[in-house]
Amino acid sequence: MGNKGKCKFCGEEKNLIKAHIIPRNFYVGRRTEKYRSVDTQTGKWTHCQSGIYDKSILCSNCDGKILKLFDDEAYRVLLNSEYVHPIQENLSSKLFEFRANQFNYKLLRKFFISVLWRASV
Numbered sequence: 001m002g003n004k005g006k007c008k009f010c011g012e013e014k015n016l017i018k019a020h021i022i023p024r025n026f027y028v029g030r031r032t033e034k035y036r037s038v039d040t041q042t043g044k045w046t047h048c049q050s051g052i053y054d055k056s057i058l059c060s061n062c063d064g065k066i067l068k069l070f071d072d073e074a075y076r077v078l079l080n081s082e083y084v085h086p087i088q089e090n091l092s093s094k095l096f097e098f099r100a101n102q103f104n105y106k107l108l109r110k111f112f113i114s115v116l117w118r119a120s121v
């Protein structure tokens, strides 16, 4: 496992890991479904069992100790029915709410920014 490179988060030369662009837990049906990754340059595609990842952007420290804090807060509130309440529902749509006192605004905001950042680099 020696994929050396410059981590795009801390800027240091390190072993880089398989960093998921969108955290794995957010893939619907991730245990049973396969996803297709398409290279926009070549048009070639591959199956990815666990979503799209990039092996050239993050070291394990940045991924596992910094961005993980944001991901964990997103998992805690967005994937947990205890916090996310449907308040209006009809055949074509569902409206959800979750309350300001039930989540850490700074962490959740950084989660959304970090997904955009991962996708952009």
Ligand SMILES: [Zn+2]
Pocket: 007, 008, 009, 010, 011, 012, 014, 058, 059, 060, 061, 062, 063
């Ligand atoms: Zn790093």
